[in-house]
Amino acid sequence: MSQLGLSVNEFNRLTEQMKRHFSYSTLEQGWRYYRKQAVSGMQAEVNAEVKSSKEQWITAEVHETKRYRVRFNVKQVKRSDCTCPDGGYCKHMAAVFFQLCEQTGGKPELYLAEFRQVYIDEERHRAATRKRAEQKAELERRKQARQMTLSPSAPAKEWHDFFHKKYGKAFTDFHSPVTGIVKWTKEELYRAADVLPKPIVPLYHMHVLLFLIQQLSIRYRHGGTTGIQGRDAPVAEVVAPCLNQLQSLAESFVLSSIPSVYEKHVSDLGVMAEAIAFSEEESPVDGLEPFAVLWSTVLNRREWMEEACERLKTMLAPISALRPRRRDAIRAALLHLEVMLGYEEQAVKRLNELTYYKEPGRYWMYLHEHVRHNRLDRLAIWLEALAPFVRQSGRREDMKQYWEFWECVYELAQDQAGMESLILTLMPGVYPYLSAFLLDRQRYRDWAEIQLLQRISPEEVAPSELDIVERAAPEVVLPLYHQAVERHIEERSREHYRAAVHLLQRMHRLYENIHSLSVWERYMDGLFDRYSRLRALQEEIKRGALIV
Template sequence: MLQEMISKTVVMEAGEQLKNVLPSNEENIQLMKKALILYRQDCVYRVKPLTNYSTTAYVQDVVPVKVHINLSDVIKSDCSCPAIQPCRHVLAVYLYLYAQYDRLGTFTENWKKHNQHLPLNQLQFKVNDESETLENWIRFFETEFERWEERTPEKQQNIQYLYFGYYTSIKKRSPSEPQLNKIYQIHAALATWFSIDQLFKNGRIHPEQDFLGVNPYIEQLMDTIHSSIDQLITYALSFSLDPFLEKTPAVIRKLLFINDPFHYERLKIFQIMWSALLARPKWLKKELEILTEMEPSPTIQFGRYHLEFLLKNDDDILEKMDDFSPTMLPHTFQWLDMMTMKKDWKRLKKWYDSLQSLTTRFCKLNRPYQDIREVLSEFLLMLGDYSRQTKDDPLYEKYCQCCLPYTFTEYSGFLYGKNRFVEWMELHSLIGFSIAEIGQKALKDIAVSAPEALIPSYHREISALIEQRNRTAYKQAVKYLKKLRTLYKKVKKQHIWKQYMKQLTTRHKRLRAFQEELRKGKLIDES
């Protein structure tokens, strides 16, 4: 049935696609070995053709995964595992299909030889030691991208083919010297990011429709840049890197001009590159002059602010805070984090005193609740570190109050930790929590420490239950009335309890079912 639905030609053409998507470098050789092991151990099962170009299958790995393989465009195959596609499971299923028509050794041998058949000027570029310059690297990146565009059909000029074809190819040209290698890896990732932007401009990928598909690859590029920087700053940077670092600002400046959906990620990389590798006063001042002379835009303005921050010109930034777009708030987090790591509490005080307006305006943005909540949660995490170190609880509470309801969790924890139970209960009532939704442990703790804090909430809950006008609600109201009676007894205000019960029974004397439940609960006598 498999061979009746899917022709040998289709399977062989898919193999040609894989040769371009997965160049035979060390990383992909290991990937192919894992796929071969899965196939040879009979881990591929329940192979079911769907059309003449697609099939589903299951692969038994550490856990079973489901694979859908698209032979007309193998990059569009998917797998239930979290790995970037094509993964070892997709390859294992393809090997299963290939084996139905030909010897597997034929495919693997041709795959390994594929790159060797490309023109030397296309694949065998190798910079000589004396030509290890940033200019040569950039020239190589641009030339390789042009060649990738020439040899890749338009329908295959997508993020997957770019990542596994172009990016994989330029990555393996990196120098052997460790520190220079890391600088190269950073620039290779940036070059790939700029190439993704070119795909956006050429209409090969769509900013909205393809956003979720592109996002994992952007995250991979960011991880490469972050890890390379971390390894570089572990030890003192060699002076031999200065010619590369000195010319790097012109490259990362391009991040400010890209018009893609990954606005936050681009500015994040701009920040960390300047903060970790380029924060020399001479370079900072020179770049600030360049950006100041440019036509202002939100991203260029942000670039200026970041350089001003690194030069510690805080007053110049803070006096413009009211002019900031509220979307700027997440971009201030790296600044706050840097000051926190340096324990520069005095400087942080000035910043937190100035950020309230921006934070309040951020809360009013027309965005999904969870998006705003995530940003404010990160902000309060940093603010919490500051307030604990400086004992500035009023500042923390002020932010919790002005950002409600998004800061309910943090403010609730703050009040509970301070044993301010009356305000804690008021906060829950304000958000709309009922007594039933509050944990029993919390109710017991409050009943012991501050019983008066529970009384108003029980009153509200009882009134709401009676208004429902049904027997079930009346029974629950009676349960709460008994707890309320206990609370009044604890605070030694039984006279208020008696007065309340007299008013309650008089007001609802026509509710026979309620009166009956009161008698059953022995809250009123038979008369």
């Protein structure tokens, strides 16, 4: 190392300074410049001033997108400077250090490994320090949580603060099954209600259930419908009992049975339900369910609902500032309140604004209420609005439920043709229901048109249904046979030719029953001529004794 006037000890002292003053990321960047041979013109600075001092300077140039000049102080690294805009302790100085190491006979890669080990050791130390600090903070939090007690006179917000501070942390324990956490938390919180007046215990329990649903929403948000890495039970299995208990309590709750000082705790149920329903983060827990339960029961007071509507409308302005799912959740919640207030037409129009909340099952409860109170005009409005949702869903349960509502309206509807057009938009999902409906009303021609529309072969129709139509109106079934025969022949296989011949034999009996054998003969002559090149088909027709 004597070429640049550095002893081994001096270079070791320089290395210690590099460890203290340079970050590992900067040293790595400097290493990359060194490996690219970006350092050039390195030399010891020689002048009278330097000779008279104990300092030793190295000058070099480092090529990046631009050329930077480095003046490196070997004895006091902190006095080094570079013409780059990064300031002190830059990657260009680090590159000069590695080049200096090479030129003084050292192995730069060994020094880089030493720097890396220092970085690893420091990171371990920092991690251990952080962990000790977190453990200390957790112990302090647990100590404070144990000392917390529920205040009977506190507002609902303070109740929820108590819930979160004392039991919220338990839901972040991803090593324990969520069912056990819910059971333990509920038991502990219910036990805390011993200090409350008995009349308000059901109200307190509803707040507890809202807290549990909120925590489950947060937990399942990270693990999807099956929970954290499959350790948790499915979301529906865990959340449903909480929702059922909430609904049971809400339906049996009597507002007049509690002291008036707790009326704000009742209205705050809506505020807490909004916090769950309008979360910024997507979760498999449907936050709109507890919202709908509470506003349909406990909170069903006109002045509260009017106030909530105004609050939700304010949330929607401006719409561009909202995430799409949160925007839709607010719209769906507003729709529910408008239905409860009787602004039904306005509520139904909101369905067209929705992007996400289009599950038909979410809205069946409104239709059930109209059936129960025989409000068929309103039921018809909902059926027209929900038809696109049912068609998009395509689920058999939705089709069946929709059909049952449709049947309730149809018989008394003034515009039956319009109702029929509406149900046809849901084909083929409602096919089995519509087919049976038309047969019950002996509308055989309409029945046959539906089969033709769906390209259903007589072979695919239920034998009992086909037998009814063939006996009552055989002429309307013939087009089905003609269509099916042509489709089989177009398949161009021996198996399909045999199936076509079987249908032709059944057609022959039908033509015979309606005394139209002359029409049958002309049809067979035309069929035989049209497909004269299909020898296999001709053989099957002759084998079936359909033509001589």
